[in-house]
Amino acid sequence: MATVRIGRTIGVEGESVEFVSLFRSHYPRTVAMLIAYYGFAPEIAEDAAAEAMTRLYLHWGKVKVPSAWVRTVALRVARELGKQQSLGLPDRELVNSGAADDLGRVELALMAGSAVAALPRRQREVMTLTLVDMTPSEIADVLGCSPEQARSNLAHARRTLRNAIQGEEGDGGPDTRRGKRA
Structure with a gap:
């Protein structure tokens, strides 16, 4: 550092x-x-x-x-x-081995990462910046929008993520999803 x-x-x-x-x-x-x-x-x-x-x-x-x-x-x-610079692959591990011990946390992190990646572009940007501890005003400065727009996108992103993660937690597999039949 x-x-x-x-x-x-x-x-x-x-x-x-x-x-x-x-x-x-x-x-x-x-x-x-x-x-x-x-x-x-x-x-x-x-x-x-x-x-x-x-x-x-x-x-x-x-x-x-x-x-x-x-x-x-x-x-x-x-x-x-x-x-x-062309750094190539990092020399250190990409995954914290301590986190891998708790499979539940790893699965939740993977679901959250996939869910964030699936968000619309602006919501994904706002959520990513929120996850690095930026305020809506700071996010608005970075993205060139108003703080209200940043807050609104954050609220939509959180709602979408909550629904996606709750849906995944209740998902027993591809054949048992809500509303889907084998």
């Missing part, structure tokens, strides 16, 4: 504290967004988020909406890094 040291006092008193606060809250979210929403490798996402935060630090005081600026710069940097 990339490490960024922040210690220099800059410009007007208090700006450094504001930057540290923004860094602590937005660095992990930016990394998560790049991985979950855009599909970048964790190494690229961490490097891109660190670079975006470094650039923000250098331009602190000039940037009007730092959280949106960081997301935009991080995405641009990640795309550039993605072009430059």
Whole structure:
């Protein structure tokens, strides 16, 4: 994981504290967004988020909406890094072996993943960003819509997922689905 040291006092008193606060809250979210929403490798996402935060630090005081600026710069940097690197398959396991011990959790995760993938594009985008702990206002900034639209899409996505997962849990197989006969 990339490490960024922040210690220099800059410009007007208090700006450094504001930057540290923004860094602590937005660095992990930016990394998560790049991985979950855009599909970048964790190494690229961490490097891109660190670079975006470094650039923000250098331009602190000039940037009007730092959280949106960081997301935009991080995405641009990640795309550039993605072009430059061909990472292939990761060297580490893709599945946490501890989670595999509990088959019920694994099955639920697979059902949820399949259900999310089956959602309409905008609902899938909103749900994915929600799962990386973004608020509807932050999601609206990323997707270029209003917070109300983000909330509405999230409500529809949750309803669809709830129905899909409840249907799968009650499903005894292809021949015993509700309303289906062998």
